[in-house]
Every structure is written in C-alpha cells, then in structure tokens.
Amino acid sequence: MGLSSRTSPRVPAPIACAAWLSGCAGPQSALDPAGRGAERLAELFWWMAGGAAVVWLAVAALAVYAVRGGARRAGGGAQRALIVWGGAVVPTLVLGALLAYGLSILPGLLASAPPGALRISVTGEQWWWRVRYESPGEAVELANEIRLPAGEPVEFTLRSADVLHSFWIPSLGGKMDMFPGRETRLLLEPTRPGRLRGVCAEYCGESHALMAFDVVVLEKPEFARWLAAQRRPAAVPAGGAAARGGELFGANGCAACHTVRGTGADGVVGPDLTHAGGRLSIAAGTLPPGRAGFGRWLAKTHEVKPGALMPHFGMLPPEDLTALAAYLEALR
Amino acid sequence: MKGLPARAAALILALGVGGLLAASSGLMPIKASSGHWAPTEWFLRFSMRRSIFTHSLLIKAPAGLDDPALALKGARHFESACRSCHGAPGLPPSPVARGMLPPPPELKARVEGRRPRELFSVVKHGIKLTGMPAWPVPGRDDEVWAMVAFLRLLPELDEAGYRRLARPGASPPPFPAPAAQACARCHGADGSDLGSGAFPRLAGQPAEYLRGALEAYRDGRRHSGIMESAAAGLSAEAVRELAEYFSGLPVVPGVPPKERDAQAIERGGRIARRGIPARKVPVCAACHGLETKRSKDAYPALAGQPAAYLVLQLELFKEGRRGGSAHAHLMEPVAEKLTPGEMRDAALFYESLYLRKPDPPDPQGIDTTEGRL
Numbered sequence: 001m002g003l004s005s006r007t008s009p010r011v012p013a014p015i016a017c018a019a020w021l022s023g024c025a026g027p028q029s030a031l032d033p034a035g036r037g038a039e040r041l042a043e044l045f046w047w048m049a050g051g052a053a054v055v056w057l058a059v060a061a062l063a064v065y066a067v068r069g070g071a072r073r074a075g076g077g078a079q080r081a082l083i084v085w086g087g088a089v090v091p092t093l094v095l096g097a098l099l100a101y102g103l104s105i106l107p108g109l110l111a112s113a114p115p116g117a118l119r120i121s122v123t124g125e126q127w128w129w130r131v132r133y134e135s136p137g138e139a140v141e142l143a144n145e146i147r148l149p150a151g152e153p154v155e156f157t158l159r160s161a162d163v164l165h166s167f168w169i170p171s172l173g174g175k176m177d178m179f180p181g182r183e184t185r186l187l188l189e190p191t192r193p194g195r196l197r198g199v200c201a202e203y204c205g206e207s208h209a210l211m212a213f214d215v216v217v218l219e220k221p222e223f224a225r226w227l228a229a230q231r232r233p234a235a236v237p238a239g240g241a242a243a244r245g246g247e248l249f250g251a252n253g254c255a256a257c258h259t260v261r262g263t264g265a266d267g268v269v270g271p272d273l274t275h276a277g278g279r280l281s282i283a284a285g286t287l288p289p290g291r292a293g294f295g296r297w298l299a300k301t302h303e304v305k306p307g308a309l310m311p312h313f314g315m316l317p318p319e320d321l322t323a324l325a326a327y328l329e330a331l332r
Numbered sequence: 333m334k335g336l337p338a339r340a341a342a343l344i345l346a347l348g349v350g351g352l353l354a355a356s357s358g359l360m361p362i363k364a365s366s367g368h369w370a371p372t373e374w375f376l377r378f379s380m381r382r383s384i385f386t387h388s389l390l391i392k393a394p395a396g397l398d399d400p401a402l403a404l405k406g407a408r409h410f411e412s413a414c415r416s417c418h419g420a421p422g423l424p425p426s427p428v429a430r431g432m433l434p435p436p437p438e439l440k441a442r443v444e445g446r447r448p449r450e451l452f453s454v455v456k457h458g459i460k461l462t463g464m465p466a467w468p469v470p471g472r473d474d475e476v477w478a479m480v481a482f483l484r485l486l487p488e489l490d491e492a493g494y495r496r497l498a499r500p501g502a503s504p505p506p507f508p509a510p511a512a513q514a515c516a517r518c519h520g521a522d523g524s525d526l527g528s529g530a531f532p533r534l535a536g537q538p539a540e541y542l543r544g545a546l547e548a549y550r551d552g553r554r555h556s557g558i559m560e561s562a563a564a565g566l567s568a569e570a571v572r573e574l575a576e577y578f579s580g581l582p583v584v585p586g587v588p589p590k591e592r593d594a595q596a597i598e599r600g601g602r603i604a605r606r607g608i609p610a611r612k613v614p615v616c617a618a619c620h621g622l623e624t625k626r627s628k629d630a631y632p633a634l635a636g637q638p639a640a641y642l643v644l645q646l647e648l649f650k651e652g653r654r655g656g657s658a659h660a661h662l663m664e665p666v667a668e669k670l671t672p673g674e675m676r677d678a679a680l681f682y683e684s685l686y687l688r689k690p691d692p693p694d695p696q697g698i699d700t701t702e703g704r705l
Contacts, residue, residue: 161612251628253662256607256618267618268609309612309665315658 027215028197030170034217036153036189037173040105047101051094062086109174113155113187120146121157124165124178126204127211127305128271128284133227140231141259143271144284146198147216148190149223156186166202169215175201190217197285206307212285233262234274237330245327248320252313260331270310278332283308294325364433380459388453397448397481401530401640404497405475406482408518408531409558411498417463420498422491432463444487451480468557471653474644475557512574514562523581529638539579540629544657546571554655555648583636593680600681603674613669616678619662623685630659635685642679646670 024031033039062082113119116136123130132141134157146169148154158167160178167186168175171194176186196215200208218226237243246263249255255265261274276282280289283305287293297304298321301312313321354360368376396402410420417436419425429436443451456476458466467476482497489497500517515534519525523535534542548554549563550571566574604616619627620634634642648654649667656663670678 253614253619253627253631256614256616267607267614269607269612269614311662311665 027195028170028199032171034190034192034194034196035169035172036191037109037187038171039191040108041174044102044105048098051098055094058086109187110185111187112185113153118149118152118154119157120154121159122146122167122178123159123161124167124200124204124211125161126163127200127207127308129211129213130161130271131213133230137227138231140227141272142230142275142279143273144213144281145216145279146213147218147223147226148188149220150190150193150217152220153187153189156188158184158186163204164202165200165204165211167198168201169196169198171196172215177202193217193219195280199285207305210284210286210305212281214280214285216280230275234260234331236263237327241323241326242330243327245323245325245330248316248324249327252316252324257310273328273331276331277329289329291322291325291329294328295321298324364431367433384450384453387457388447388449391449391452393448393452393480394477397477397484399481399640401528401638402478403481403485404528404530405518405558406478406480407485407494407498409475409479409561410482412514412517413558413561415498421486421489421494423494429463434462436463439483440487440489443483446483448480448484451483452476455479455483468560469555471555471651472557512577515574515578519578522584523578524584525638529640532637532641534578535581536583537579537632538626538629539575541632541657542575542579543571544630544659546575548655548657548660554657554660555653592684596677596680597684598681599674600677600679600684603678604681608669608674611669613674614666616682620682630657634682637679637682639676639679639683642682643675646675646679647672 026032030038031042031045033042118136119134121132121134123132129144129146130141131143131146132139156167156176158176158178159182160180162180164180165178166175167178169188172188172190173186176184178184194217196217198213198215200211202208204211236246249260250264255263255267257267257269259266259268259272259274261272265273277289281287282289282293283297286304287297298316299312299314301308301310301314313324316324367373415423416426417429417432418439419429421440425436425438452473454464456467456473458464485497500520518531519534520531523533523537525531525533545554546563546566549556549559550566552560554560563571603613604620604622607613607615616634619631621627623635626633645654646663646667649660649663650670652664654660654663667675
C-alpha cells in the first residue's frame with residue numbers, strides 16, 4: 001500500500017497500478033486464488049469488472065455525445081433505436097451472458113466430493129472453530145486450524161453450535177453460511193501450498209471480528225505426516241514448569257471443558273488442546289502462538305476476546321499462570 | 333374579597349418563618365426519654381401502617397414459604413440479630429432497647445394478621461427514624477423471605493418452641509475462637525448443620541475454601557445479610573482458626589435426604605459426570621469431584637451438602653448476585669446455562685452422595701467413570 005504513495009509521476013501508469021494491486025495479494029484475498037473455487041470466482045470477478053468497464057465507457061461516451069448536442073443532430077428514428085438497443089437489448093444481453101456464466105460456475109462449487117476424498121466437519125461456535133477430520137481414517141478433533149493437501153478436493157460439512165456463522169477462506173473459494181440445527185456443505189480444492197487465513201463472514205456477536213482460523217496447504221506427503229501427528233495423543237511434558245503446568249491444568253478443573261488426549265482431560269465444551277502448542281495462533285487467530293500468548297489469554301481472557309465463554313484465571317499466582325502457559329506451549 | 337389570597341399567603345409565610353425560628357431556637361425536645369405527644373404518635377403510627385400497606389402492594393410472596401428449613405434459617409438469624417431489641421417468647425428484650433423511641437415492639441402480637449408481603453417490606457427496607465434497619469444487602473430477598481417464614485410462626489411459639497427453633501443446645505467441644513459459638517448456632521458444633529437441610533455443612537470442607545468464603549463475607553465480596561453480619565470484624569487470625577477448626581472436624585455420614593427422587597438423582601449424576609455438552613455445561617466433577625475428592629482446595633466439596641443450599645447458590649450465581657472468593661466467577665458461565673430443573677437434579681445428586689472424610693486434593697484429575705460409585 002505504501003508503494004502507491006511513493007510512486008512519482010515519472011513512473012509509467014501500468015507499473016504504478018501493478019504496485020497498487022499488490023495489496024490484493026496475501027493469505028486472505030479472493031483476488032489471489034489458491035484454490036479451484038477461488039479461481040473460478042476470480043475469473044467471474046474479472047469478467048464482470050471488464051464488462052462493467054466497457055459499459056461504463058460506453059455510457060460515458062454517450063453522455064459526452066449528448067452534452068455536445070449530438071442527439072439534436074440525430075433524427076427521431078435514431079433516438080428511438082438508441083433507447084431500444086442501449087436501454088433494453090444490450091443490457092439484457094450483457095446481464096444474461098453474465099448470469100449464464102455465473103450459473104455455469106455453480107455446479108462445480110456445489111458438487112460433492114469424489115468417494116474417498118478428505119472430509120472435514122467444522123462447527124462455528126462463539127467465537128472459535130471446532131474442526132474434525134472425519135476421514136480418511138480415524139476421526140480426530142482439533143480447533144481453529146485447518147491443514148489441507150494441495151491438489152485434493154476436500155468436502156466440508158458445516159454446522160453452528162449457537163448462532164449464524166459463515167465459513168470463508170477467501171483464497172480457496174466462496175463462503176458458506178453455518179446454521180444452528182442444519183448442515184451445509186462446501187467443496188474446496190487448494191491448488192498450491194501456502195499459508196492462508198479464514199474468517200467468519202457473518203456477524204455473530206461481540207467478538208465476531210476475533211473469529212478467524214489459520215489454513216495451511218501442504219504437499220500431500222507432508223499433509224499425511226501432519227494428520228498422523230494430530231492423531232497421536234499429547235506429548236506430556238516430563239519435568240520443569242511445563243510438567244507443573246500439567247498438574248495445575250487438572251487441579252484448576254480445565255478438564256471440565258477441554259480435552260488433552262492421552263491425559264485424563266476429556267471435556268468437550270471448549271477447544272481440544274491436545275496439540276495446542278503446535279498451532280499457528282491462539283484463541284482463533286487472535287494472539288500469536290507461544291508462552292506469552294497463552295499467558296495473556298489465561299489471565300486477560302475477556303480483554304483479548306470480549307464475551308468469551310471461558311472464565312479468566314487472572315486470580316492464579318503469576319508462577320502458576322507461567323507454568324500453565326508452558327504446559328500449553330509444550331503440547332505440540 | 334381581593335385581599336383574601338394575599339392574607340392567606342402572609343399567614344403561610346408567617347407559619348413557615350415561625351416554625352424555622354422555633355426549630356433554630358433549639359427548644360423543641362428530641363429526647364427519646366420524653367416520648368411522643370399522643371396525637372403525634374397516633375399520626376406517625378397511622379402513616380407508617382399506610383406506608384407499609386401501599387409500598388408492599390406489588391410484592392408477591394414466593395411459593396414454599398411454609399418450608400420448615402426456611403423458617404429455621406430465619407429463626408437462627410433472628411436469635412443473633414433481632415432478639416436483643418425485640419425479645420422473643422419468654423426472653424425479654426435488652427434494657428438498652430427499652431430506652432429507644434419508639435421502643436422496638438414485641439413482635440408476637442405485632443406480626444399476627446400481617447400479610448407476608450408487609451412483613452417482607454418492613455424486614456427488607458426497615459423503618460425510617462426508628463431503630464429498625466434495612467436488610468444489610470440488597471440482592472438477597474431469599475434471606476428476607478426466610479425471616480418472614482419465621483415471623484409467621486412466631487405468634488404460635490411459646491418459650492420452649494422458640495428455643496427449639498432458634499437456640500439449639502449448647503456446644504460441648506471447646507472452640508478455638510469465641511466467634512465459633514455463633515457459627516455453631518446454624519452450622520452445628522460438629523459442622524454438620526444438624527441435619528436440618530437449611531445450612532451448608534462445614535465439616536471436612538477444605539480450610540482454604542472456608543477461609544476464602546469467610547474473607548469474602550467479611551469484606552463484602554460475597555453477599556448475604558446473614559453471613560456478612562456473622563463475619564463482620566473477624567480478624568485474619570480468627571478467620572484462619574475458624575476455617576481450620578471446621579475443616580478438621582470429622583465428617584459424619586450424611587443424614588439421608590428427606591427427598592429421594594431416584595430419577596432426578598440419576599439425571600443429576602449424568603450432569604455431574606458428563607456435563608451437558610450440547611449446551612456447554614461442563615462436568616461438575618472436574619472441579620468438585622464426586623463423593624469427597626476435589627481437584628483443588630479452593631474449590632468446595634459438594635458431596636452431602638443440602639440440595640436446597642446448592643440450588644440457592646446456583647441461582648445466585650446465575651443472577652450474578654452471589655459474589656465470593658477470587659474463584660467464584662468460574663461458576664457464573666456454568667450456572668447461567670442450567671435450567672431450574674437441572675440445578676435441582678445436580679443438587680439432589682450431590683446431596684445423595686455418601687459423606688465421608690475427604691481425600692486430599694488430587695491434581696491428577698478426577699476419575700468420573702461410573703464404576704466409582
């Protein structure tokens with residue numbers, strides 16, 4: 001973005017434009033597609049933008065022509081023809097073509113996945129994402145992070161635990177609403193590895209803006225290794241502050257809401273924390289990963305995410321908070 | 333005729349100025365010892381009765397006012413907070429109170445025929461310019477109704493009846509702090525609540541939890557007209573001694589609950605062990621344990637607590653009126669999600685658990701499998 005302001009008049013316009021458009025790239029951009037659906041949507045966007053530009057130029061040209069008195073010079077028949085063609089026939093053709101093109105894209109976006117495809121169910125909850133890899137193989141639950149294999153179609157089953165949410169990974173495809181008491185489906189096919197970002201695209205309460213998730217597209221073998229690692233129980237730290245944090249996790253009753261597979265913790269109210277320390281962010285894309293982030297989340301929960309269901313643990317002594325944060329960080 | 337309004341205005345002004353002069357002269361007696369002039373007294377009493385009637389019109393008495401446990405709670409607090417001024421059947425008021433104007437009435441005759449809502453209004457709000465105070469905290473109408481439940485029994489009580497209700501037998505073991513005598517009136521010298529179901533059982537409760545509760549009451553962070561009065565002014569030393577004393581008492585097997593609804597207990601057991609995941613109600617046992625195992629000493633053990641007490645705490649949490657120690661806020665999002673029926677089920681389940689000496693806290697977590705019971 002800063003580039004455009006530094007562009008001097010001597011820089012040719014196309015280069016200045018390109019620099020400005022670089023703002024459209026990045027991990028969360030529908031104009032920088034990294035998946036089949038997003039590619040089609042981007043194509044549709046560019047066709048529509050191009051069409052709109054042509055229509056705008058034609059209308060502007062006609063306006064200039066009219067202001068210069070051209071209409072007076074033209075005869076009555078020409079005027080009627082202009083109204084019929086310019087006012088009805090051409091718009092109908094242009095809009096009809098765009099509609100046909102748009103509708104032709106839909107079946108591809110709504111198709112169900114081929115048999116044996118990766119299936120992931122995602123539940124929107126105020127304000128985080130419950131993610132469950134259903135198949136292939138044994139189901140495994142995690143939270144706020146989705147990793148996908150490049151070049152594979154993936155079918156998402158979407159639900160909501162409370163209010164309307166909308167599941168959107170702009171770089172991969174369109175968004176799909178999540179309704180309480182109903183399932184929706186979405187097919188996405190990432191085309192290249194990379195780190196992306198997804199968001200909730202339907203206002204869902206005070207911390208709606210703090211409900212994001214990380215998306216990582218991996219090469220297939222790397223993805224298989226990652227999923228296998230997610231299926232394994234937690235690596236329980238053996239000593240030091242992290243081990244003490246594990247004891248505090250049990251003593252403070254964190255297990256009432258959270259699961260850490262491989263320990264006694266089997267609560268299902270909040271996010272599964274089995275591999276929380278290996279995730280790319282904390283609290284649904286709200287805090288950077290690491291001990292400091294966990295510590296801040298535990299002590300200042302509602303400063304970080306107003307209205308979050310989790311009660312804060314700021315009443316614990318600082319050394320306990322540090323130990324708990326070390327434990328969570330060690331859960332990789 | 334034109335001069336009449338002017339003359340009336342002059343008269344009113346003269347009366348006002350005259351009254352001000354009389355008051356500022358200091359000649360008017362405010363002595364309690366001199367009593368009221370009979371017409372003044374009649375007027376004051378008349379306006380008081382009318383005010384109580386009108387101001388209580390919109391108050392609705394809750395169901396269950398006849399619950400003996402409720403009256404018991406009121407009776408024990410009456411004994412410690414009200415009797416010194418009002419006296420009780422067979423027990424005259426303190427001579428100090430007799431010197432007040434108006435003298436605090438003996439209540440037996442006074443409450444007879446009064447509507448519960450009128451009693452509630454007086455107990456909750458007190459009466460201006462008399463010695464009658466308002467209830468110490470605003471948000472605990474349940475305690476005020478407990479007092480009303482007792483006052484309704486008062487006209488029928490003789491001395492023996494009052495003693496049975498409000499002054500249980502003297503406490504045999506020596507107490508560490510004199511304040512424990514006051515605790516024992518409700519919670520029992522053995523910390524067992526005497527099987528009444530009206531008061532929480534203290535025996536075997538972790539000392540850290542009891543200390544936190546007493547400090548919260550004393551400092552106005554846990555809200556109760558009864559317990560804030562009881563804990564007011566306790567020194568840090570007294571709080572520690574009381575907490576350790578009651579915590580160290582041997583836990584006697586619980587009195588079998590009066591109400592034994594097997595289905596409700598089973599439903600409550602499911603909530604305690606598994607929570608209600610679909611509505612984001614966590615597992616009770618992860619913090620409070622089952623039977624006597626808890627995860628941490630700051631968390632209370634619930635096994636064997638009277639169901640009515642547990643339900644009341646959940647209701648207070650739900651409405652944000654309970655307060656408590658630094659850990660108390662943990663319960664609010666839980667209680668918010670429970671329906672009245674689920675509160676009762678979970679409370680009946682914990683009440684039904686056999687009461688025994690608590691195990692030390694087990695940070696390794698609580699085994700919530702069914703097999704344990």
